[in-house]
Amino acid sequence: xxxxxxxxxxxxxxxxxxxxxxxxxxxxxxxxxxxxxxxxxxxxxxxxxxxxxxxxxxxxxxxxxxxxxxxxxxxxxxxxxxxxxxxxxxxxxxxxxxxxxxxxxxxxxxxxxxxxxxxxxxxxxxxxxxxxxxxxxxxxxxxxxxxxxxx
Amino acid sequence: xxxxxxxxxxxxxxxxxxxxxxxxxxxxxxxxxxxxxxxxxxxxxxxxxxxxxxxxxxxxxxxxxxxxxxxxxxxxxxxxxxxxxxxxxxxxxxxxxxxxxxxxxxxxxxxxxxxxxxxxxxxxxxxxxxxxxxxxxxxxxxxx
Numbered sequence: 203x204x205x206x207x208x209x210x211x212x213x214x215x216x217x218x219x220x221x222x223x224x225x226x227x228x229x230x231x232x233x234x235x236x237x238x239x240x241x242x243x244x245x246x247x248x249x250x251x252x253x254x255x256x257x258x259x260x261x262x263x264x265x266x267x268x269x270x271x272x273x274x275x276x277x278x279x280x281x282x283x284x285x286x287x288x289x290x291x292x293x294x295x296x297x298x299x300x301x302x303x304x305x306x307x308x309x310x311x312x313x314x315x316x317x318x319x320x321x322x323x324x325x326x327x328x329x330x331x332x333x334x335x336x337x338x339x340x341x342x343x344x345x346x347x348x349x350x351x352x353x
Numbered sequence: 354x355x356x357x358x359x360x361x362x363x364x365x366x367x368x369x370x371x372x373x374x375x376x377x378x379x380x381x382x383x384x385x386x387x388x389x390x391x392x393x394x395x396x397x398x399x400x401x402x403x404x405x406x407x408x409x410x411x412x413x414x415x416x417x418x419x420x421x422x423x424x425x426x427x428x429x430x431x432x433x434x435x436x437x438x439x440x441x442x443x444x445x446x447x448x449x450x451x452x453x454x455x456x457x458x459x460x461x462x463x464x465x466x467x468x469x470x471x472x473x474x475x476x477x478x479x480x481x482x483x484x485x486x487x488x489x490x491x492x493x494x495x496x497x
Contacts, residue, residue: 224389231382231389232420233375238432249433256423256438260416263391278394279406283415287439 203346204274204309204323211272213304218265218329220298225254228261251295256288259329259340262302272306274323276346284322284343292337299332307341318348359431361468361493364461370429370474372455375421378413380448386417415442418452418476418485425454425474430491436469437490444482451479456487467492 222242229239234255238245245252262270294300308324322345329338383397395402397414419440426438446452456474463469469492476485 228389228420231386232417232424233382234420234424234427236424236428249431253432255420256427256432256435257416257420260390260392260420263393278396283442285439285441286416286419287437289437290435293433 204321206309208274208306208309211306213272214269216266216270216302218262218300218302220296222296225296228258229255271304280347282345284345287341289339292335294337300329302327302329321346360496362496364458364470366458366461368458370425370456374451374453376451378450383413386414413446418446422454422474422476422485422487425456426489434491434493436492440485440487442485444484446484453477468495
């Protein structure tokens with residue numbers, strides 16, 4: 203189980219390329235057929251290039267080999283994804299190369315209902331582009347329940 | 354044109370975002386999202402694993418639902434104008450469920466010279482239960 207001593211832990215820095223095919227695949231998976239994700243000429247004319255969908259930075263999972271997130275002990279049978287927050291500071295385009303670093307921002311406990319004591323782990327990932335500009339911050343909150351929560 | 358461009362002057366607090374429904378999510382949709390996102394948490398595709406955890410069957414990744422919901426926000430405010438998108442997960446979405454995305458503008462203001470709008474959005478299942486509660490913030494262009 204995670205605890206306060208995990209705060210400040212940093213994962214392995216990861217490099218992530220924003221690839222056209224991956225953006226297209228992701229847009230299809232979230233059922234968004236907006237041509238701005240696939241028509242390069244239209245995207246260039248309207249918004250300066252193909253930008254990935256708002257939640258695309260989740261695909262960092264493909265690049266970090268599971269080591270991007272700081273190591274925190276969690277039981278995968280009892281975890282819930284609590285919250286996810288995306289802050290967009292500068293535009294991200296297909297062709298960009300982003301450097302991502304994730305750190306544990308907070309760990310705290312709450313006493314819940316059915317699940318018993320719940321442990322909340324908050325992780326912040328900073329994304330910086332090839333020009334050295336910070337382009338996004340993604341904040342992930344995972345909850346470990348006291349027991350498996352059957353529905 | 355993919356969409357009509359939204360200008361700050363066109364927005365009023367209380368304006369509703371045009372809702373849409375995605376019918377009948379399938380296990381195949383969960384698997385496609387797993388491949389697209391790299392989220393291979395077994396809760397979303399491995400029946401043996403979820404049964405051992407006391408859960409009747411696999412369920413949608415929260416981020417799949419949040420991704421579907423992000424279209425509501427991107428279509429309305431414009432991908433390039435989006436500054437923040439936040440989601441909180443409530444009820445799970447199961448195979449066969451249909452999800453409806455809806456939302457409204459809750460704030461319109463000029464902050465530090467930027468023309469800002471904020472709104473609340475949600476994913477509801479076919480019973481009207483909230484699966485995802487979200488919010489967004491965007492900086493819009495002006496007609497003037």
